[in-house]
Amino acid sequence: MLSIMLFLISGATCETEEEVISLLRDVYSKLVEAERAGADVGNASQQLNKALTLIKSLEGDPTNREEVLQQAISIIREVDSRIPALIEEGRRVTFYKNLYNGLLIAFIVSLIVLVYVLTPRIFWSLWIRARKHWIIKIVDTDGGGQSDRRRG
Secondary structure (H helix, E strand, O other), X not given: OHHHHHXXXXXXXXXXXXXXXXXXXXXXXXXXXXXXXXXOOHHHHHHHHHHHHHHHHHHHOOXXXXXXXXXXXXXXXXXXXXXXXXXXXXXXXXXXXXXXXXHHHHHHHHHHXXXXXXXXXXXXXXXXXXOOOOOOOXXXXXXXXXXXXXXX
């Protein structure tokens, strides 16, 4: 029983470079989708790049092949397990960014409307308040108001 389990574990971990690269491509595709959702995928892409570097290092030096492949697989699976959280975080950040932009636009429009509506009222009330003690006196300069058009 123990030997069968060891065989299954060793068989499951003995993946070829092509299978690991295929897994890497699948995870990269998921990572691209997460980026489209608005997620910050900088660290995850660096981890995938590290895994790819480990895989490419096998071409020149095949020593410790199994260990290096297992390390690359563990990095790839770790990134794969973080992708749903990244997608959710990206959607949340995008939602709050859109909410902020909408509120900012609404605030600017309401400020413009308030300025348009209230400026004349404020201006005229201040103008009248500043000139409330003025006395208006009609001065007849040309003799009898003949130039005044209001007097028919």
